[in-house]
Amino acid sequence: MAPCASAPLNYGVFFDAPARRRELEALEKRIAQPDFWQDAEASQKILSSRKRLEEQIETDERLARQLADLEAYFELAREGEDVSGDLRRELDALRAEVDRLEFATLLPGEHDRLNAIVTIHPGAGGTESQDWAEMLLRMYRRWAERHGFKFTLMEFQAGEEAGLKSATFTVAGDYAYGLLSSEIGVHRLVRISPFDAAARRHTSFASVFVSPEIDDTINIEIKPEDLRIETYRSTGKGGQHVNTTDSAVRLTHIPTGTVAQCQNERSQHRNKDMAMKFLRSKLYELELLKRREANQKLEDSKMEIGFGSQIRSYVLHPYRLVKDVRTKHEVGDADRVLDGDIDPLIKAYLAARRAVAKS
Numbered sequence: 001m002a003p004c005a006s007a008p009l010n011y012g013v014f015f016d017a018p019a020r021r022r023e024l025e026a027l028e029k030r031i032a033q034p035d036f037w038q039d040a041e042a043s044q045k046i047l048s049s050r051k052r053l054e055e056q057i058e059t060d061e062r063l064a065r066q067l068a069d070l071e072a073y074f075e076l077a078r079e080g081e082d083v084s085g086d087l088r089r090e091l092d093a094l095r096a097e098v099d100r101l102e103f104a105t106l107l108p109g110e111h112d113r114l115n116a117i118v119t120i121h122p123g124a125g126g127t128e129s130q131d132w133a134e135m136l137l138r139m140y141r142r143w144a145e146r147h148g149f150k151f152t153l154m155e156f157q158a159g160e161e162a163g164l165k166s167a168t169f170t171v172a173g174d175y176a177y178g179l180l181s182s183e184i185g186v187h188r189l190v191r192i193s194p195f196d197a198a199a200r201r202h203t204s205f206a207s208v209f210v211s212p213e214i215d216d217t218i219n220i221e222i223k224p225e226d227l228r229i230e231t232y233r234s235t236g237k238g239g240q241h242v243n244t245t246d247s248a249v250r251l252t253h254i255p256t257g258t259v260a261q262c263q264n265e266r267s268q269h270r271n272k273d274m275a276m277k278f279l280r281s282k283l284y285e286l287e288l289l290k291r292r293e294a295n296q297k298l299e300d301s302k303m304e305i306g307f308g309s310q311i312r313s314y315v316l317h318p319y320r321l322v323k324d325v326r327t328k329h330e331v332g333d334a335d336r337v338l339d340g341d342i343d344p345l346i347k348a349y350l351a352a353r354r355a356v357a358k359s
Contacts, residue, residue: 017060024053059101066094104175106350111288112178115213116171117281122163123186123205130163132189132204135338137167140180142340149173154264154274155248162195168261168278170213177212182349183342184210185311192317201317205310211285213277220280228252229272234263251275258282312345314338327352 027050030036037043073087107113120136122129144151150172157165171180186207193202214220234248248263249271260279262271315321320334322345329348331337337345 017057017064020053020057020060024050024057027053063094063097066090066097070094103179103347103350106347106354107175107178109178111212111214112181113175114177115173116177116180117168117211117213117278118171118180118183119166119168119209120164121166121207121209122159123207125202125204127159127161127163127195128193128202129204129206130159130161130165131195132163132187133165133167133206134159134163135189136187136206136208137164137169139338139340139342140169140171140183143342144171144173144176144340146340147173149176152264154278155261156263172213177210179346179350180210182346182353183208183311188310188313190313190315190317209282211278211281214281214284220284222253222276222279222283226254228254231268247271249275251279253279253283256283256286258286324349 027046030046031050036046070087070090073083073090076083077087118140120133122133141151151169152172153167153169155166155168157167159165186205189204189206191202191204192199196202228251230250230252231246232248232250233246247266247268248261249268250259250261251272252259258279260275260282262274262278265271265274311326312322312324314334314337315323316334320332322331322334322337323329324345327348329345331344333341
């Protein structure tokens with residue numbers, strides 16, 4: 001790639017870091033006040049605003065440095081030096097940063113930046129659907145690894161012959177919930193069954209539910225009389241000691257029928273704490289869904305397939321294709337998608353959702 005001539009870049013056109021610094025200084029003065037912690041809710045909002053401004057300023061400065069480096073390389077190229085390799089690296093780094101920021105603009109929600117709690121359940125169909133559910137579990141694990149997110153399997157109920165009956169895991173990382181919220185719904189697989197001696201084509205379904213991992217600043221009241229607590233012996237893919245005692249815990253919120261369970265920790269007490277955390281997050285997500293119900297009807301009228309219903313088809317026979325039925329976005333390399341490369345599908349969904357919200 002041959003470097004091309006470039007006019008000097010005016011960084012002031014792109015960045016307003018001084019204004020953000022002034023806003024940050026004002027917040028710092030407020031935080032330093034003796035009465036700052038008297039209103040815990042207001043204090044948390046101010047601290048969140050400070051963190052957001054610090055990240056914006058850091059991003060501004062990083063982009064400014066990258067643009068300055070590019071301008072320096074263009075200047076060297078104009079003087080006749082061969083800097084094509086360095087220039088290519090700088091452009092690739094800038095492109096990656098812009099892609100990251102573009103993703104962030106698609107995730108403006110209050111809770112999009114939180115960690116995610118994901119639950120997978122197979123649909124009807126026995127072993128076929130249970131195996132498909134485990135394929136989805138692997139896909140999300142690989143996706144998390146690609147992003148450098150922390151993947152923790154918290155609950156796993158093995159299928160009778162293969163696959164799984166249910167699985168719950170957490171994904172910890174910036175915007176994990178916002179990104180994975182695009183996966184909520186029913187996923188459909190079409191393939192030649194490896195469990196059918198006649199090698200017939202089968203269609204399997206599995207559902208994915210995602211909730212934000214809420215923190216202690218969000219109050220979700222759960223009355224003791226509304227809670228059913230069960231303990232059982234862990235099965236499946238646990239740690240060294242999880243299968244030796246009745247340490248697994250299942251919590252059921254009786255009014256809503258919401259279930260949360262954990263078997264990953266060694267002690268029953270720790271499993272109960274984690275299950276309660278999952279339950280609070282699920283109940284909070286249910287409340288958010290209620291608040292969005294009116295807007296949901298409007299969105300469903302604009303999209304051919306409503307959010308939360310069947311969202312994606314994975315076809316492995318007679319051809320190989322993954323298609324998001326909400327956005328019509330297609331990926332021909334189904335194996336790559338099942339290996340965790342779902343970002344194009346996520347991005348297409350988020351862009352479509354933003355377009356619907358603006359219309």
